[in-house]
Every structure is written in C-alpha cells, then in structure tokens.
Amino acid sequence: MEYILEPWPWYVTGPLLAIIMFTLLYFGRTFGMSSNLRTLCAISGAGKRVEFFKFDWKSQRWNLVVVLGAILGGFIAHYLLSNPTTHINLSETTIKDLNAYGFNNVGQSLVPPELFSWDAVFSLKGILILIVGGFLVGFGTRYAGGCTSGHAITGLSSLQLPSLIAVIGFFAGGLIMIHLIYPILF
Known part of the structure; x- marks a missing residue:
C-alpha cells in the first residue's frame, strides 16, 4: 500500500x-x-x-x-x-522567470542546485553571499530585537506593536530583495 x-x-x-x-x-x-x-x-x-x-x-x-x-x-x-517528488507543479510564468535567471530544470527538485549545491556554495559568489547575508541577518536580528520567528509568532500573538513594525519590515525587505537585488546578483 x-x-x-x-x-x-x-x-x-x-x-x-x-x-x-x-x-x-x-x-x-x-x-x-x-x-x-x-x-x-x-x-x-x-x-x-x-x-x-x-x-x-x-x-x-x-x-x-x-x-x-x-x-x-x-x-x-x-x-x-x-513525499519524494520528481515534479513540482509551478505556473508557466514562474518557470519562465526562473529560466530567465539561469535556473535549469525548474520544478524538478525542491531546491535549485544552482543555489544549494556544494559547487554553488563554495564559489566566490556563494561565499560572499553567505558572509554578507549572515552579517545582515545578524545585524537585523540584533537591531530589531529578535528574529522573524520571534517577532512574527510570539510578538504578534502578544499584540506587540514593535513586532508588527518588524514583520512589516521583514516583508518589505523580502520584496525588495527578490524584485530589486536578486536579479542583479543572479
């Protein structure tokens, strides 16, 4: 069965x-x-x-x-x-956009090997992204007084205004990253 x-x-x-x-x-x-x-x-x-x-x-x-x-x-x-899958159901627009960024075999795995393979991680660009990204996450976490899970789960459930502001900032930062910065990097 x-x-x-x-x-x-x-x-x-x-x-x-x-x-x-x-x-x-x-x-x-x-x-x-x-x-x-x-x-x-x-x-x-x-x-x-x-x-x-x-x-x-x-x-x-x-x-x-x-x-x-x-x-x-x-x-x-x-x-x-x-549930190991060989195909992820993605829209044609998403597949086209990801192909334009240089991703091959879109939808064939949960994480693209262009980002998550050892070759990608140990490239100069991969190491720089890890170092700069780690610094920014650490700085942002300290500056915001907590991480995304802490603010979004604990802070919002206890109705804390600073957590609402932080979560709005997280979403805005994510949108800026994916629409403005990510296309430049990849």
Whole structure:
C-alpha cells in the first residue's frame, strides 16, 4: 500500500500553533530562534568578552529544546514524512522567470542546485553571499530585537506593536530583495 503524504492542513496546524503560543505566554515564555544563539554563545563563554552575552543562560536552557526540536523535526520531516517528488507543479510564468535567471530544470527538485549545491556554495559568489547575508541577518536580528520567528509568532500573538513594525519590515525587505537585488546578483 502506497501512502501519499501531504502537509498538515491549516485547520490542524493553526490551532496547534495557537495552543503552543498560549502555553508559552501563560508561563511567561517567548519563542524565537535568535535567543537560542545568544544562549549558546553565553554557554560557550562569550560573556567574558562581550557584555551582550553576559546573562543567566541557565534560565534559558528550556529554550534550547526549540533548537533540538527544529533539528529533530527537520530530520523527521525529510526522512519520514517527505513525499519524494520528481515534479513540482509551478505556473508557466514562474518557470519562465526562473529560466530567465539561469535556473535549469525548474520544478524538478525542491531546491535549485544552482543555489544549494556544494559547487554553488563554495564559489566566490556563494561565499560572499553567505558572509554578507549572515552579517545582515545578524545585524537585523540584533537591531530589531529578535528574529522573524520571534517577532512574527510570539510578538504578534502578544499584540506587540514593535513586532508588527518588524514583520512589516521583514516583508518589505523580502520584496525588495527578490524584485530589486536578486536579479542583479543572479
């Protein structure tokens, strides 16, 4: 018997996410991935050199479960819940646009090898994109006071105006990147 795996529907995942957020808010906790990186840096002793990392990281140990869950969940999703596909149903316009950017075999895999192969990553352009992108993400996360998941999930669910402003900025930045900067890079 062959099972076709589909993503969970919104009416299942939405309430599950709401229950998780309610539970976190009830116990005075927040969700976000960037706080985990800060905790890991504090554990490794970065607080001896940088004031930002000098805090009681032991009070944040529970949040490291989020990192473990993301890694374990990614493994389970890829190896146990994935539906290997040989063709992704994309519109002709999308295929034409991606072909114009130099992507071949559009729709044949979930991630294009032109961006996600080892050859692409270890090229000069790939390394520069990783370094500059990493710096911009780190700066943006620190400047915004949190990452996209923290602001979009925790901040918006607790009705924080700074999180709404940050999320609007994330979307605007994404639109600027894909429509203005990405065509120049590729």
